[in-house]
Amino acid sequence: MSFQLQFENGMKTELTSFRIHKRPHVDLLTASEQQILNDFHRLYYGPAWPLVGETWHNTFWMGVNTWKCPLDLWIYQEIVWEVRPDVIVETGTAYGGTSLFLAHLCDLIGHGKIITIDIETKGNRPHHGRIEYLHGSSTSEEIRNQIKRRLPSNAKVIVILDSDHSKEHVLRELMIYSEFVSTGSYIIVEDTNLNGHPVAGHHGPGPMEAVSEFLKQNRTFRIDRSREKFLMTFNPMGYLRRVGEEEFENTSYVSRDETLGRDASKSDPLSALLEVYWTRSDLISAFPEVKDGDYKRVIQWASDVIMNRIDAHARLKPYADWYRTRTI
Ligand SMILES: C[S@@+](CC[C@H](N)C(=O)[O-])C[C@H]1O[C@@H](n2cnc3c(N)ncnc32)[C@H](O)[C@@H]1O
Secondary structure (H helix, E strand, O other): OOHHHHHHHHHHHHHHHHHHHHOOHHHHOOHHHHHHHHHHHHHHHOOOOOOOOOOHHHOEEOOEEOOOOHHHHHHHHHHHHHHOOOEEEEEOOOOOHHHHHHHHHHHHHOOOEEEEEEOOOOOOOOOOOOEEEEEOOOOOHHHHHHHHHHOOOOOOEEEEEOOOOOHHHHHHHHHHHHHHOOOOOEEEEOOOOOOOOOOOOOOOOOHHHHHHHHHHHOOOEEEOHHHHOOOOOOOOOOEEEEOOHHHHHHOOOOOHHHHHHOOOOOOOHHHHHHHHHOOHHHHHHHOOOOOHHHHHHHHHHHHHHHHHHOHHHHHHHHHHHHHHOOOO
């Protein structure tokens, strides 16, 4: 079979199964599906602070108030299981429900501790041998030093940013805390849904905008949209995975990160597809006969395949023009 035919067949199979198997469907929602999701998200989230509703604000882990969407907590569980962190750093403790939830996960795994930081001490925080509470602002030099001192060298670290949700503060936190995160692990930016993504439209620039700004300057984190697989998340584009230099250099695809400047509520299936499939390493293993310098041509050719030949995926066509303008 010729290389071209082989590639084309591969792409057809890929596209056919893509929606089901390959990507979080959050990237491939139709406009009406996205509308349903946004409407449900706003309904669930309820009115803005301080008139908060009876959902996330009224959620408890083992009797302790936990300001989270349970679907995100399940994702936390999956990440903790995979990463098996030595330390989880949480900024913004509130009542300590998430800290306790994480500590119990670590109990089940038999490893790990939680360092959690807040400027206030709310309620009766839970006591647990794996939880350490720090008092102070998450962006202060003092807290930064305290955390540094507590992290063993080469520690596997997950960071969760959930304190002050203004853009400036979260960006500052991203700058400080990203350096603690180990390769393959995550910095989770909570509440990127604020400022109209899709809730709290009047919030002003917040976590989502901070992520966008941060990723312009940082080349070692990628948004992992597979963590949005349950569709509903308070952290859209907020699960950032630290990738190694090598992985970063070997991925020549158009990154979803770069599409952040676009309307996040619009699905962007082509770039999503590229993210998954057309990484340099995928191409090398799928088509070892292709010479190094030819990848750009191959990718261009494949975008032609999508644009011209796979009618079932006509929805991809509008994105092809945009894609052509990008530098690989
Ligand atoms: C959204 S709540 C945290 C919810 C908590 N992580 C949970 O899952 O239940 C935000 C918390 O951040 C704290 N906070 C606000 N500004 C802060 C700062 N500069 N440094 C540390 N904590 C801060 C607030 O006191 C508040 O308790």
